[in-house]
Amino acid sequence: MKRSELVALVDMDGTLCDYEGAMARDLEKIRNPQEPPLKMRESHSDPWLRERVELIRRQPGWWASLERLKLGFDVLEELRALEFELHILTKGPAQATSAWTEKLQWCQRHVPDARVTVTMDKGLVYGKVLVDDWPEYIERWLTWRPRGLVIMPAQPWNEDFRHPNALRYDGKNLDVVRASLRAVKERALALPPEDVVPVPES
Secondary structure: OOHHHOEEEEOOEOOOEOHHHHHHHHHHHOOOOOOOOOOOOOOOOOHHHHHHHHHHHOOOOOOOOOOEOHHHHHHHHHHHHOOOEEEEEEEOOOOOOHHHHHHHHHHHHHOOOOEEEEEOOHHHOOOOEEEOOOHHHHHHHHHHOOOOEEEEEOOHHHOOOOOOOEEEEOOOOHHHHHHHHHHHHHHHHHOOOOOOOOOOOO
16 A cells, blocks of 8 residues: 555644634733633634734744644544554645744644645645544535545534534544544555556456
């Protein structure tokens, strides 16, 4: 089996690193005392709020200094143990182009054995497994990969998300995650090589 047939795509923000915690902390620093506390993963429909978020995200070194998240690294270790080819798959913010470089720097520091893809559309990227916390990206990816497996690190915004191919990992069901990943690997091993064309019987 070619290594490229066993690709695992792993998200960064909300999966491997604590984007929401850092953003909440920094938004609180510049919140007017008369304003209510902000909830993360809001639509950010108010222009003033979007501007604050972009102001924070454009700070030099902000992305590169994000803290690690245990749930994402738990799954990463299982992928390594099963010899998946690791690819970090992360969305590049259009309004914070410095993030593209800093995300790569973060990966080189924390996940040096993984290849890195920064993209505007995760649905276009091939893999057998996707590890991601955000339902919109999960649905987009599964649209083109009906047999793909998604491991979803538990977050408040994905608590109600359901899909037959998505498994929510909350830190207590690692054995289920491990068994699901092993099944993906065994299924891939059972498939004929892609470059072998069956010869029809005469």
